[in-house]
Amino acid sequence: MTRAPSRWISVAGSVLLLSLAGGCDEKLRDVAGPSPGLEPTFSSIQQLIFQATDDSGRSACTQCHSSAGRVPAAGLSLLPDDAYRSLVGVASRQKPGAVLVIPGDPDNSYLVHKLEGRSDIVGARMPRTTGPFLTDGQMLIIRRWIAQGAANN
Numbered sequence: 126m127t128r129a130p131s132r133w134i135s136v137a138g139s140v141l142l143l144s145l146a147g148g149c150d151e152k153l154r155d156v157a158g159p160s161p162g163l164e165p166t167f168s169s170i171q172q173l174i175f176q177a178t179d180d181s182g183r184s185a186c187t188q189c190h191s192s193a194g195r196v197p198a199a200g201l202s203l204l205p206d207d208a209y210r211s212l213v214g215v216a217s218r219q220k221p222g223a224v225l226v227i228p229g230d231p232d233n234s235y236l237v238h239k240l241e242g243r244s245d246i247v248g249a250r251m252p253r254t255t256g257p258f259l260t261d262g263q264m265l266i267i268r269r270w271i272a273q274g275a276a277n278n
């Protein structure tokens with residue numbers, strides 16, 4: 126049973142993430158991984174995920190999703206002045222019926238589907254082409270921001 130230890134580690138990891146999802150913000154900071162200091166607020170996510178590269182070597186989303194001197198990819202600018210009103214309560218331009226961020230509902234927010242590479246997405250998992258994809262810890266923090274009401278905070 127050579128697979129057992131890795132299965133155990135992934136079970137332990139899920140339990141850890143689940144218990145953090147229910148709990149304490151101190152610990153949330155510990156799972157931010159390649160973007161140390163990431164917090165479940167819009168300004169933190171905009172700065173450390175959308176606009177910044179991180180320790181994993183991931184490119185900034187705004188490399189493509191920027192209205193500065195170009196047409197943003199998918200018509201979606203993630204620059205500080207645009208990102209909130211381009212995401213929260215806004216319909217996907219690509220997938221009819223999908224909404225990018227639904228306050229209080231991370232599971233149905235299409236932004237989450239695109240970042241997790243769910244099977245229902247139109248187009249590619251984000252970040253497109255450049256990778257690496259976001260870590261479970263980064264996703265937990267984005268999900269937490271949405272679950273708490275997706276405030277412009």
Ligand code: HEC
Pocket residue numbers: 174175184185186187188189190198199201216217218219220225235236239240247248249250251252253254255
């Ligand atoms: C290399 C360019 C590139 C990078 C980097 C990139 N994207 Fe995209 N993104 C695109 C393109 C092109 C599309 C449209 C085609 C597709 O969905 O595959 C898109 C589509 C999207 C959509 C769907 C919009 C809609 O209306 O349905 C979302 C959401 C999104 N990107 C978020 C992000 C986020 C968040 C990041 C950073 C973690 C990111 N993207 C990084 C190029 C990029």
